Amino acid sequence: MGYADDRLGERACAxxxxxxxxxxxxxxxxxxxxxxxxxxYWPERWEIxxxxxxxxAGKIQKFRLREDLQRDIGRGVFDAPA
Numbered sequence: 001m002g003y004a005d006d007r008l009g010e011r012a013c014a015x016x017x018x019x020x021x022x023x024x025x026x027x028x029x030x031x032x033x034x035x036x037x038x039x040x041y042w043p044e045r046w047e048i049x050x051x052x053x054x055x056x057a058g059k060i061q062k063f064r065l066r067e068d069l070q071r072d073i074g075r076g077v078f079d080a081p082a
Contacts, residue, residue: 013045015052015065022048045069 014028025046032042047069053061 011045012041012043013047013069014043015047015049015069017049017051 014025016022025043028046029042033039053064055061
């Protein structure tokens with residue numbers, strides 16, 4: 001999920017609903033490195049949610065996730081990367 005960034009335009013954030021114990025961001029980035037994914041596509045933020053917002057048809061409401069991320073940044077819930 002992308003969220004706005006003043007310097008780069010957009011940053012990556014992984015929004016996950018874990019089954020069981022949630023993995024650490026370092027575990028996910030290690031997995032992505034092992035899979036050969038380029039670092040610029042790795043998430044820089046990690047949001048754990050109990051559930052994702054969905055439409056009545058069951059589709060994920062990505063616009064609501066983006067709004068939540070921007071609101072959290074504005075409130076200082078997590079700092080934007082330097």
